[in-house]
């Protein structure tokens with residue numbers, strides 16, 4: 846959980862912020878470049894979401910952050926919507942799992958859905974909402990570590 850008292854001064858004013866625990870893994874910036882950028886070797890919010898699409902993208906980055914360094918001033922009542930949006934479709938049958946793990950320095954994990962059994966590429970952080978969603982996608986038959 847991000848801490849407001851550790852909010853980086855490089856963030857623009859508003860609800861979303863990055864705190865000083867950011868490990869500069871780049872996840873939020875490639876997932877949601879319209880909200881997050883890099884300044885002084887860590888991430889910061891430079892644009893607050895102004896519509897539902899931007900807000901969902903910012904919440905997805907919040908959930909994907911391996912160190913929970915992204916926070917909101919107001920408790921996000923729509924966090925479940927963001928939880929349910931994972932895994933995110935990125936190509937025909939390939940999904941980005943989100944929930945990056947600090948143990949892999951924020952590396953992305955992907956699910957490949959196949960009729961003969963799904964493949965999990967690298968491991969996301971263990972998180973019950975994601976486990977439930979992955980189960981809904983069917984059995985994971987293989988795990989591929991890069």
Ligand code: SF4
Pocket residue numbers: 863866867868869870871872873874887888909910911912913914915951
């Ligand atoms: S995802 Fe988290 S740790 Fe990674 S750059 Fe963004 S705020 Fe920092």
